[in-house]
Amino acid sequence: MSPHPWRTRASREIYRNKWLRLREDIAELPDGRTTIYGVVTPGVGQCVGVLPFLNDGRVVMIRQYRYIYGEGHRWEMPTGGMHAGETPEEAAQRELQEEIGYRAGRFEWISSYYTSKSVVEETAHLFLGFDLMPSSLPQDDTEFLEIEAMPFAHVLDMVLRSDIRDSMTVTAVLLAARRLGL
Amino acid sequence: MSPHPWRTRASREIYRNKWLRLREDIAELPDGRTTIYGVVTPGVGQCVGVLPFLNDGRVVMIRQYRYIYGEGHRWEMPTGGMHAGETPEEAAQRELQEEIGYRAGRFEWISSYYTSKSVVEETAHLFLGFDLMPSSLPQDDTEFLEIEAMPFAHVLDMVLRSDIRDSMTVTAVLLAARRLGL
Incomplete structure (x- = not known):
């Protein structure tokens, strides 16, 4: 039997900026007690990531300064928050064009999962991207990206x-390594 | 060359409860412009997860109500936030005892990574747990857990x-599947 659901008795917004919202709920536990529950929603609560494969098997990676960890030396694939009204595939296509100047001829969905443990509402949708073609959109003006194609x-x-x-x-x-048998 | 670091010009706390903190910084970008940057820190900003293997190859999984997603039907391994002063291994041992009533004779570290994309400060440390022995600690009083051992x-x-x-x-x-060749 699945655990009993909790009920939301009240909810108020604490903070909102362009990139995140925080609300505080009063939640009722299965035993009738209540607790406060802070819920953080980055953007629309959903984000995408694409591992973009060139035809020679290399993948296109990016590097940017990650303010929270105070470091800019780690590589990542293109990722970003979904916009309201976008499907995950549309967001993935937009992020590719903004961040690496390509669009993908074909996406392969590989996973949707919840990034954080309990207080952050964020579902990530992951894709492999194939048949890349040059196509650019302007970058976000707070992003300073370095781009490099690397062997998988x-x-x-x-x-x-x-x-x-x-x-x-x-x-x-x-997940890509499993599909490639590596 | 790694991307240029940003500077923090100012920082103020917006909200704090038992489980998370939110602060708003004024950050200076590499081109001299400034932007606000909201930073969410769940607990102490670090958490642990253990995939606990019984000697017969099954793993011990838990299920609880996940308030943010409004669902209680998905299985997870034992996870939790680190406490101040704990090492990741100590936190892993405590979570095992609180959530499934075992301690591990041996941990194998498999990964440390950043759970969320940009506005949440949360480093997760992952372990495989072996040589489990019965040993309990009281559960968190807002957790209602279901426990089951399942084939890997x-x-x-x-x-x-x-x-x-x-x-x-x-x-x-x-990562466990890679080590087991599955």
Whole structure:
């Protein structure tokens, strides 16, 4: 039997900026007690990541400054938040064009999962991207990106030793390795 | 060359409860412009997950109500936030005892990664747990857990079809499958 659901008795917004919202709910537990529950929603609560394969088997990776961790030396695949009204595939196509200047002729969905453990509402949709064609959209003006095509085996190695630490990249690379038999 | 670092010009706390903090920084970009940056820190900003193997090859999974997604039917491995002063291994041992009533004779570290894309400060440390021995600690009083030992192959199958959606469980199961050659 699945665990009993909780009920939301009240909800109020604490904070909102362009990139995240925080609300505080009063939640009723299965035993009738109540607790406060802070819920953080980054953007629309959904994001995408694409591992983009060139025809020679290399993947296109990006590097940017990650403010929260104070570091800019780790590689990631293109990722980003979905916009309201977009499908995951549309968001994936837009992010590719904004971040690496390609669009994909074909996407292969590999996973949808919840990035964080309990207080952050964020579902990530992961794709492999194939048949890349040059096509650009303007970059987000707070992003400063470095781009490099790398052999997939090298990217997998960085994941296996936790040098790559971005959740979406880790998951997509491990799933891609299964499909490639690597 | 790695991307240029950003500078923090100012920082103020917006909200804090027992489980998360939110602060708003004024960050200076590499081109000298500034932007606000909201940073969410769940707990101490670090969490752990353990995939606990019984000697017969089954793994011990838990199920609880996940308030943010309004669902309680998805299985996860034991996970939880680190406490101040704990090492990742100590937190892993405590979570096992609180959530499934076992301690592990041996941990194998498999990954440390950043769960979320940009606005959440959360590093997850993942372990495989072996040589389990009965040992209990009281559960968190807002957790209502269901526990079941399952064949690893079944858990892997749930990950591959995105029925299991918890980030730490997805990553740990994929890494365990590599080590087991499955």
